Amino acid sequence: MEMPKPDPGVLARKAKLVERLLKVLPKDAVIHDEAETRVYECDALTAYKCAPMLAVLPSSTQEVSEVLRICHAAGVPVVPRGAGTSLAGGALPTADSVILGVARMNEVLETDYENRIIRVQSGRTNLSVTGAVEEEEFFYAPDPSSQLACAIAGNIAMNSGGAHCLKYGVTTNNLLGVTMVLMDGTVVEIGGAYLDAGGLDLLGVICGSEGQLGVVTEATLRILRKPEGARPVLMGFDDNEVAGQCVSDIIKSGILPVAIEFMDRLCIQACENFAGAGYPDCEALLIVEVEGSEAEIDSQLAKIIEIARRHNPVELRESQSEEESARIWLGRKSAFGAMGQINDYMCLDGTIPVSALPMVLRRIGELSDEYGLPVGNVFHAGDGNMHPLILFDANKPGDLEKCEAFGAEILKLCVDAGGCLTGEHGVGIEKRDLMLHQYGRADLEAQMAVKDVFDPAWLLNPAKVFPLEVSEARRAARMAAE
Amino acid sequence: MRPETEAELAETVAGLNGPVRIVGGSTRGVFGEGQELCTTGLRGIELYEPGALTLVAKAGTPVAEIEAALAAEGQRLAFEPMDHRGLLGTRGEPTIGGVVAANVSGPRRVQAGACRDFLLGVRYVDGTGQIVKNGGRVMKNVTGYDLVKLMAGSWGTLGLLSEVSLKVLPQSEAETTLAVRVPDVERAVQVSSVGLGSPFEVTGAAYDPAAGQALLRIEGFADWVDYRTGRLGALLAEHGDVERVGESGAVWRAIRDVEMFHGTTGDVWRISVTPKEAPGIAARAEAEKLLFDWGGGLIWALVPEGADLRARLGAFDGHATLVRASEETRASLGMFQPEPPALAALSNGLRQRFDPRGLFNPGLMG
Structure with missing residues (x-):
């Protein structure tokens, strides 16, 4: 994966930058020793x-603002x-960049059950947001698999989803307001404890802007009252x-x-083991x-099981206890x-229309044979968000490249089937070079115009x-301006 | 101007040499200078997959046509878009593009989400005549920036929608409403909060001061609606007399369309507010009539012509939109709440980039 060459001008100004940052941050909040900066060398995309x-x-917000103002003035990316759990390389640094970690900002600022909201600092982990309100039987709905570790900041950046978003939506549907610092240090407040922020939906475009x-x-964040019960x-x-057909029939039946x-x-x-x-x-x-309640669950499951029976299942089993x-x-x-215990793997995240499920699964099987790499499929079927896991051997020369090529084919297949490259992990660096398969240049121009407005210096x-190559002119303009 | 294809639309925009007022069915009261550019030539449902809960339609497609197609499969637009015709005294056929451009949602917004939450993809023509697409037709999509949300509620000022793709949901089998007698708005908001904070999935929470009743709606399969209304009713009994309204479809349509304001004179404002603050805000509005929706989070206020409601309210968490007024009042007060300078700079920046010649509904949003 190609990354821009580090800017020697920026590297040369490191000492000066550290000096300036130490004026606004405590000593232990500025990490510049080479051995220590290595902690931040990657996120969950460890390749x-x-x-x-x-x-x-x-x-604090104030400190973030000071840091950004200083970096902006110095022209430093x-x-x-x-929390560094991105599977797409969203937090991968370049050698000339400053990592701005929000991990120390993890306080709950306000819980308000009457208005059904919680206000948190963005470094707080996803699960601990629910942790802060579950005493009152409330929860925060988006539940990415990494929810024990991942931070709300990253959830907002990637517009994270989870297994339960078929009913509750993803981050953008549960986010009511943000305090955000622009690259020049300006602090903006958007939305709040009310529905639908005024003016243009800036919140909507910020969520998922990586x-x-x-x-x-x-x-x-919007918090919801926990249902009386749940049963799989x-x-x-x-x-x-x-x-796949059974999934479609369940959805069509009116049960959600x-x-x-x-x-x-x-x-x-693998999961069973x-x-x-x-x-x-x-x-x-x-x-x-x-x-729902016990009775509601019984009646819904009865309907679902009746639909499933028409598809000759080899097994149908309701959970008998909370433990199960x-x-x-x-x-x-x-x-x-x-899957990681079996082998190295690459996890994809394409989404397809539910109706294309059988075709796409068949084609992935064929491609797996062609490339000679096994694929496991696990995904959110209700909304067509696939997670093919390609197994490969990182120690075998050429295997990673083969795996990347195979992955790219699968993602293109998702797009061609009417879907998209990524449903919840984000583009990051991983899918960056495939963007032109889904979008035309004009489509990407429109997106980059948004960045031009928020962060003119890129x-x-x-x-x-x-x-x-698409963003090159803009990034080069920044270097030239230095 | 009424182009009939997206390509024609793009050509028309590229050839413009002055501002246009974008209209679909002309039902939502968009005002401003310039010639009318009408989208009703772009009509038709392009794709509807009930099993995938997805519908794609050209922007000028009548909402009625879409609702009929969905109803035939037992589905619906869950965000319950309001029909503005009664309130604004407009005629014409509301279009889906208009719904999206104005991010129009109804009572169910409080539980199910707004129009923007159900919008999966858009195609639009920007101010240079360039056709742009964003999002798609799948429910989960984080590929690149979410311009889909940005276009929803941008009232055409960032681009002219040519096609929208929506997530739809099953209709509910049954619906019941609980009416709780309450003395004032404080108590109404309290009752709503109890309902919305319960596990019974209240899909509407409104209060009509004239009737003195807080209304809470429950929808779903018949057997569970019965169970939930029973449980919720017991929960609410300590707050006031609870009555069950069986066939409440008309009640919620009336709230959705603000029927109690139809045929009145005066200006109509729509205030989005933190529910707890609703009583205080409502008092400051000194309104002739009020209607509360979204558990107090949405206030409709009828005030005398030309009254500056924003001045009456002062600073608060939320925003006030002038929905109905004379052209002069709208010109002097502005339809939308002015933004703080840093946000206004971002919004203006976006408008300049998406519509550099300032053609689309100039001045409408800022």
């Missing part, structure tokens, strides 16, 4: 690494970082296509499950979860980890999202 020039860990428009330091049912099928998850044989086995969830031995597994439900979900949420996370 690519590059230590930043330095890293800063501000503790800044890469914002939440840290390229500003650094979000505080967020107002496991359905095994001996054919992927039949499982809170989650419909899909796993193929390779993933079923890992979590002991009691998954059946079959080609395709669906986990369908519904919510937890195990079923543990298996699913550890899918990436479980200093925030500049080498992400857009193919390097």
